[in-house]
Amino acid sequence: MLQEYQWWGNDNEPSENLKTKKQLSELGLAPVQAVGVIHCRKYDLYLYDINNPESVRSKRKLSEKQKANIKQLAEINKARHHQKWWEEYCARFELDKKRAIQSCRDFLSSNDWVILDTETTGL
Secondary structure, X not given: XXXXXXXXXXXXXXXXXXEOXXXXXXXOEEEOOOOEEEEOOOOEEEEEEOOXXXXXXXXXXXXXXXXXXXXXXXXXXXXXXXXHHHHHHHHHHHHHHHHHHHHHHHHHHHOOOOOOOHHHHOO
16 A cells, blocks of 8 residues: 655655656656555556665666667658658649649630730830
């Protein structure tokens, strides 16, 4: 049975060595076995004793090779994202270009004459 506590600042608050999962993560520790609990309306907040090796353990550190692989994957994902964006942009550009050409052809074929301004023709 876990020791029950109330929120910090109350009469039955947990001691300084009891931490939540998020607090453990910030300290570079991982939870193993909870030693206390704070009951909330929607969930239970489990507490872990940082001085008890049965309650917490150190997080494993990434090797240099793992760090390099993560960096390489991030670069690959960035390149894929850019390539996908570029393909979509080019496809939209080509579609807009075809629509503009078609609308000009339709306009020119429906009229007997076209007036061009002097700036365009150089007349």
